[in-house]
Amino acid sequence: MITAQRKPFDEIYEFAQRHKKILILGCGTCVTVCMAGGEKEVGVLASQIKLAAQEKGDQIEIVEHTIERQCDREFFDEATSRIINDADAVISLACGVGVQFCVECFNEKIIYPGVNTTFYGATVEQGHWSERCAGCGDCVLDQFGGVCPIARCSKSLLNGPCGGSANGKCEVDPENIDCAWQLIFDRMKILGRLDELEKNVPVKDWSTSRDGGPRKIVREDIKL
Amino acid sequence: MLTDVTEKIMEKPEPNIIALCCHYCAFTAADLAGTMRLQYPTNIRIVRLPCTGRVDVNMILQAFVEGADGVMVAGCEEGGCHFISGNLRAIKRVEYAKKLLAETGVNPERLEMYHIAASQGPLFAQKSTEFTERIAQIMSGEASTESTTQTNEVKTDEPATVDSK
Amino acid sequence: MTETATLKSDSRLEKIMSSGQFAVTGELGPPKSVDIDLIRKKAQHLIGKVDAVNITDNQTAIVRVSSIAAGLVLKEMGLEPVIQFTCRDRNRIAIQSDVLGAAIHGLPNILCLTGDHQCFGNHPTSKNVFDIDSTQLISMLKQMRDDAQFACGEEIKNSKKAEPLPPCIYIGAAANPFGDPFEFRVIRLAKKINAGADFIQTQCIYDMERFEEWMKQVRHRGLHEKVKIMAGVTPLKSVGMAKYMRDSVAGLSVPDSYIERLSKVEKSAAADEGVNICVEQIKQLREIEGIAGIHLMAIEWEHRVPEIVEKAELLPRPQV
Numbered sequence: 001m002i003t004a005q006r007k008p009f010d011e012i013y014e015f016a017q018r019h020k021k022i023l024i025l026g027c028g029t030c031v032t033v034c035m036a037g038g039e040k041e042v043g044v045l046a047s048q049i050k051l052a053a054q055e056k057g058d059q060i061e062i063v064e065h066t067i068e069r070q071c072d073r074e075f076f077d078e079a080t081s082r083i084i085n086d087a088d089a090v091i092s093l094a095c096g097v098g099v100q101f102c103v104e105c106f107n108e109k110i111i112y113p114g115v116n117t118t119f120y121g122a123t124v125e126q127g128h129w130s131e132r133c134a135g136c137g138d139c140v141l142d143q144f145g146g147v148c149p150i151a152r153c154s155k156s157l158l159n160g161p162c163g164g165s166a167n168g169k170c171e172v173d174p175e176n177i178d179c180a181w182q183l184i185f186d187r188m189k190i191l192g193r194l195d196e197l198e199k200n201v202p203v204k205d206w207s208t209s210r211d212g213g214p215r216k217i218v219r220e221d222i223k224l
Numbered sequence: 225m226l227t228d229v230t231e232k233i234m235e236k237p238e239p240n241i242i243a244l245c246c247h248y249c250a251f252t253a254a255d256l257a258g259t260m261r262l263q264y265p266t267n268i269r270i271v272r273l274p275c276t277g278r279v280d281v282n283m284i285l286q287a288f289v290e291g292a293d294g295v296m297v298a299g300c301e302e303g304g305c306h307f308i309s310g311n312l313r314a315i316k317r318v319e320y321a322k323k324l325l326a327e328t329g330v331n332p333e334r335l336e337m338y339h340i341a342a343s344q345g346p347l348f349a350q351k352s353t354e355f356t357e358r359i360a361q362i363m364s365g366e367a368s369t370e371s372t373t374q375t376n377e378v379k380t381d382e383p384a385t386v387d388s389k
Numbered sequence: 390m391t392e393t394a395t396l397k398s399d400s401r402l403e404k405i406m407s408s409g410q411f412a413v414t415g416e417l418g419p420p421k422s423v424d425i426d427l428i429r430k431k432a433q434h435l436i437g438k439v440d441a442v443n444i445t446d447n448q449t450a451i452v453r454v455s456s457i458a459a460g461l462v463l464k465e466m467g468l469e470p471v472i473q474f475t476c477r478d479r480n481r482i483a484i485q486s487d488v489l490g491a492a493i494h495g496l497p498n499i500l501c502l503t504g505d506h507q508c509f510g511n512h513p514t515s516k517n518v519f520d521i522d523s524t525q526l527i528s529m530l531k532q533m534r535d536d537a538q539f540a541c542g543e544e545i546k547n548s549k550k551a552e553p554l555p556p557c558i559y560i561g562a563a564a565n566p567f568g569d570p571f572e573f574r575v576i577r578l579a580k581k582i583n584a585g586a587d588f589i590q591t592q593c594i595y596d597m598e599r600f601e602e603w604m605k606q607v608r609h610r611g612l613h614e615k616v617k618i619m620a621g622v623t624p625l626k627s628v629g630m631a632k633y634m635r636d637s638v639a640g641l642s643v644p645d646s647y648i649e650r651l652s653k654v655e656k657s658a659a660a661d662e663g664v665n666i667c668v669e670q671i672k673q674l675r676e677i678e679g680i681a682g683i684h685l686m687a688i689e690w691e692h693r694v695p696e697i698v699e700k701a702e703l704l705p706r707p708q709v
Contacts, residue, residue, distance in 0.1 A: 009328065010327070043282040047286055051325065155477075159522050159577075164506070166569055198580065202525065203521045
């Protein structure tokens, strides 16, 4: 899923205090799974803003609402649209995609981002999410035993490791980052395919990734 | 025995304290304190929950939003939870809630987690008295810097199912 | 392997190693300012003492005068530089451009490195590049030199009718005999040789035993005959430095015997003992089959290089 983290409270409060009535709009998909912007988190943020407003003597009315996803037009239904239009401004706890899509659906409304969107990741265990994919547009996981060198190697090496791999950890942050190339090596060993790592991997075509410019996918067979 | 501070608090508008207590330990201890005729501050409103693991972060924050001066979360001793680890989850959530309170400018000392076994009536009385004194001191310190007093409207005997809306 | 193989460049370093002679390279870190005199001052110590001088490329991701720019200063003084390129700051377009630039100025030696991550330097918030890695960089340089082609396949020539004018370079790479995973280290060296490396410089060596173990594996695969391997040495200035190297540099182990020797002498004499140890190491490394030279990294200690190479009986340097 797309992972995100709630923005620092001060930043959000700075948005909130500019208005009299704000809607905190949660998203029920990715940010719910990574516990940054779902219904629960909307409730917590609302309480925090109320408490802070009490402390500072500000008057801010807060409305809470969560929809299934903010990246599909269907979920901005009548009721949601009314709530959004009623508010002076919206703090969306959806990922960057949801915030922008919300803006596109409600062109005249002020919509603030309430989370910092981070990476494509998986739940390693409850409360711990970790990056796995960089969206490079040209997946080579088959070549590396299912461990992505682009996303998980700090230097995106295709012919790694570099000299900074020690005890299976990456020197950039030995406590938190595993050396992807150690993982690749271990995995290819299990698969009995170590010899494949002796092949020189040629330079990558980065034009399929974000480097080539903002991307889109169009399926003519599906378009109405 | 009530301390001088608490007596003084009783004379003035009392701090409103919500005590989220688990049925199996802390609530039973509070009950016991009552039967033992031990004195503890009457401004504490006890909310009985099946387990402190039922407490979620927004339950605590909402109590403050609604006007609580202090919130105590009282559960079983570590290792003694009827539901094995509910109290351990509560410890982590209380820590997180303290952080969230600090972000909003609310003194995180107004929230505290206590571990009290069912047989520890006297301990319940002692801790609730200590906490009340702490809150009284904090609120009087804050009250002297404020020109208006807050109106404390606190729901009594809140049921265990608290809606987060 | 014939010792009279055709030379690929005008490199003095290449001439020496190709003719079977033992080579010595030094290293120099450019200044963090426009202090050109500092470059000259450091380089001065090395004239006539080494065959070529590596010039680091924003080492540790700290901004310094570029390798090529500093290299030109050395060339003026009669020293041959080894230009270092990392993959951290430049994409393939910039790198190939700089290769052409180095070549037109007659700087033939290029060392291909991955590069330290920017988090270690003075601009940790910058974006990194890593368009290609060091192995791909070696291939790219080989393609430029031998096929007269850019990485995209286009010929290196000015116009359709012109003749291709490729750079004549001597391609180097780094090897770390002590890194993880240990079983993979020799394979990585093999990959770099396949990619086209002409010479290799290793990380500084203290653990002779472990290095000999690595060289055994290297020889087993016949790699020492396909590429010129230069063993890296760094003199220990003090017991503090020895302990720091042991504790903070990943994969580097410093034998207790060295630390003991440095602790036993007076603090003021530690540097001299460090020089002695370094000289001993050089002599030991010379005896290892497959070692074609020494890469002496005496960063910020250039003034002791003359003494080290003399005591190690590496003078005079050959005339080519």
